[in-house]
Amino acid sequence: MAIDIYDFTGMTSAIHESLSAVLSPAATTIVEMTIIGIVFILFYALVGLFLVYAERKVCAFIQCRLGPRRVGPRGIFQTIADFIKLLMKELLMTKNADKFLFNLAPFIVIIASFMAIGAMPFAKGLHALDFDIGILYVLAVSGIGVIGILLAGWSSNNKYSLIGALRSGAQIVSYELSVGMALMTIIIFAGSMQLSEIVASQANGWWLFKGHIPAIIAFVIFMIASTAETNRGPFDLAEAESELVAGFHTEYSGIKFAFFFLAEYMNMFVVAAFGATVFLGAWMPFHISEMIPYAEYFNMGMDFIPGFIWFFGKTGMLILLMMWFKWTFPRLRIDQLLTLEWKYLLPINLVNIVITAFFVLTGFHF
Amino acid sequence: MxxxxxxxxxxxxxxxxxxxxxxxxxxxxxxxxxxxxQEYPENRATLKMFERFKGEVLMPHTESNEHKCTGCGICEMNCPNGSIEILTTFETVDGKKKKIIDKHIYHLSMCTFCGLCVKTCPSDALAFGNDFEHAVFDRQSLTKVLNKPGSTLNKEVKE
Incomplete structure (x- = not known):
């Protein structure tokens, strides 16, 4: 079984055939799901730990500091050390807390981001869940996360947690709308909600470039609104260290806190990967128009880079952009947050959809 | 519109x-x-503190072991937490009795580095040093005598 780094379809179908040769169809499905689950758990842990380290380094450089440097070369094992420390911490419980919901909340948050990762097209043929309503699926499962946050705030029996959770609720209800509307632009362009088809429609150019002005507006709105959805700065009102101790996860300690922490970073990864899929063509290489001289040689050179490198490169760039936001802008007040959404993002977005529809009807896009 | x-x-x-x-x-x-x-313990050899850094209170002495302290006690009066004690003696010069400094005792363990002593000294006898590694095992050694033994008052200082 040769591994082709440009197209994983052969590898996955070979695994499927060899499994179905020895097992019944039901058992094959179960074994395949288990394999994919284990792969995603490992991926989740690795990416989560790496992103925490990356964030600490990026924010350190932005603030003229050095960041972690002591554990391992350039401090790369810092987050693993932190994680081991958190594993050994005592799990504290508030008096009169709702024990069942208190313990359930971190899992709901982590499951939400876990389910969303499954729908990401990592490379050609490496796409675990490919529904024909893929965009709707990702929006729906990432919306589950807010239930976990609300439960965490409610069950903690703590005023700061509750205020943080309510803020988070208001924020996500508002910004979910903008995310959906911004994605609607690309749905109109691509004519499909299936992620694999949206990726395939970007073979001759990414939507960010093909859809020019409406796509760029939609991309900016998507980045703003999805940063708000992940509860990251400058929209981190739900945590607001200076006002609410730590917001909804004030009462959590040890590994339960680590779950929230990991889920926050994985949500960032999901949002960036989703944005890269929809606007930047996931694993599609960067291609320029055939009208430019020597374009075919340039495109061949770009095709030489494997798809998963393109995917992680684009995702990494968007993650860097989100970190750059976070460490540049001050936190918004709750009224400013809602004003930004309802008075600016949403109207601009609605007009943008109309313009997109006009562009598509007249064939004005590339 | x-x-x-x-x-x-x-x-x-x-x-x-x-x-x-x-x-x-x-x-x-x-x-x-x-x-x-600054990566402190590693760059200890090359570490340069800033001019304005307040590490400890010092009394600068010239090469001929002269200082500028007249023993007036203004620094002792101005110190908010009593980290300075001035012990004076008298010496007879030309038949006149004159107050001179015997020991300028400085309790580093009580000092908050506010700088009032340095600021108020009328003869500029005190200054701040840049040394900040003051950790010791015996706190008695944090009590220092700032004027060096055998030192005398600089002749240029007016009383």
Missing amino acids: KEIIQYFSDVFHAVKSLLTGMRVTGYYFFHHKEIVT
Whole structure:
């Protein structure tokens, strides 16, 4: 079984055939799901730990500091050390807390981001869940996360947690709308909600470039609104260290806190990967128009880079952009947050959809 | 119509100011020479403290072992937490009795480095040193006598 780094379809179908040769169809499905689950758990842990380290380094450089440097070369094992420390911490419980919901909340948050990762097209043929309503699926499962946050705030029996959770609720209800509307632009362009088809429609150019002005507006709105959805700065009102101790996860300690922490970073990864899929063509290489001289040689050179490198490169760039936001802008007040959404993002977005529809009807896009 | 123009100019100015902020942080992100963090125990040999750093109170002495302290006690009076004690003696010069400093005792363990002693000294006898590694096992050694043994008052200081 040769591994082709440009197209994983052969590898996955070979695994499927060899499994179905020895097992019944039901058992094959179960074994395949288990394999994919284990792969995603490992991926989740690795990416989560790496992103925490990356964030600490990026924010350190932005603030003229050095960041972690002591554990391992350039401090790369810092987050693993932190994680081991958190594993050994005592799990504290508030008096009169709702024990069942208190313990359930971190899992709901982590499951939400876990389910969303499954729908990401990592490379050609490496796409675990490919529904024909893929965009709707990702929006729906990432919306589950807010239930976990609300439960965490409610069950903690703590005023700061509750205020943080309510803020988070208001924020996500508002910004979910903008995310959906911004994605609607690309749905109109691509004519499909299936992620694999949206990726395939970007073979001759990414939507960010093909859809020019409406796509760029939609991309900016998507980045703003999805940063708000992940509860990251400058929209981190739900945590607001200076006002609410730590917001909804004030009462959590040890590994339960680590779950929230990991889920926050994985949500960032999901949002960036989703944005890269929809606007930047996931694993599609960067291609320029055939009208430019020597374009075919340039495109061949770009095709030489494997798809998963393109995917992680684009995702990494968007993650860097989100970190750059976070460490540049001050936190918004709750009224400013809602004003930004309802008075600016949403109207601009609605007009943008109309313009997109006009562009598509007249064939004005590339 | 005026409101619509206002709306779009608001959006435009907001985006512009956000981009200005991102340019500043982006500059720092790529220019690592702007980093101000000192890696202390490793760079101990090359570490240079700043001129304004307040490490400890010192009494500068000249090469001929002369200091400027007249023993007036103003620093002792000004010290908010009593970290300075002035012990004086008398010496007879030309038949006149004159007060001179015997011991300028400085309790480093009580000092908050507020700088009032240095600021109020009428003869500029005190100064701040840059040494900050004061950890010791015996706190008695944090009580220091600032005037060196056998030192005398600089002749140029007017009393």
